[in-house]
Amino acid sequence: MGRCPRASRALLRPRPAGGVGLACFDDFIDEILRMVDLLGIDHVAIGTDMAANDRPVVERDRQFPDIATALTARGVASDEVANILGGNFQRLFATMTG
Numbered sequence: 001m002g003r004c005p006r007a008s009r010a011l012l013r014p015r016p017a018g019g020v021g022l023a024c025f026d027d028f029i030d031e032i033l034r035m036v037d038l039l040g041i042d043h044v045a046i047g048t049d050m051a052a053n054d055r056p057v058v059e060r061d062r063q064f065p066d067i068a069t070a071l072t073a074r075g076v077a078s079d080e081v082a083n084i085l086g087g088n089f090q091r092l093f094a095t096m097t098g
Helices: 006-011 025-039 061-073 078-097
Strands: none
Touching (some): 061 078
């Protein structure tokens, strides 16, 4: 993890929406925060199908604590991190399944 090399970032701009084509883990965190800014914290969740990405930066579920750590380091409150990592999905699922 860590900052992306400048060359990697330049090669991938512009990138498609949804995070496809991100160069590194920090870009992934940037994309999460961009979605939070656009949609609101209660409408962002992370799926576990990241291997479907053409160049995944998160390949294993055991990396989820790294996502939590990075979001917290960027100033996201712990309850908001918990919602992004599963709480928002649980709320939506409960609403949809009654």
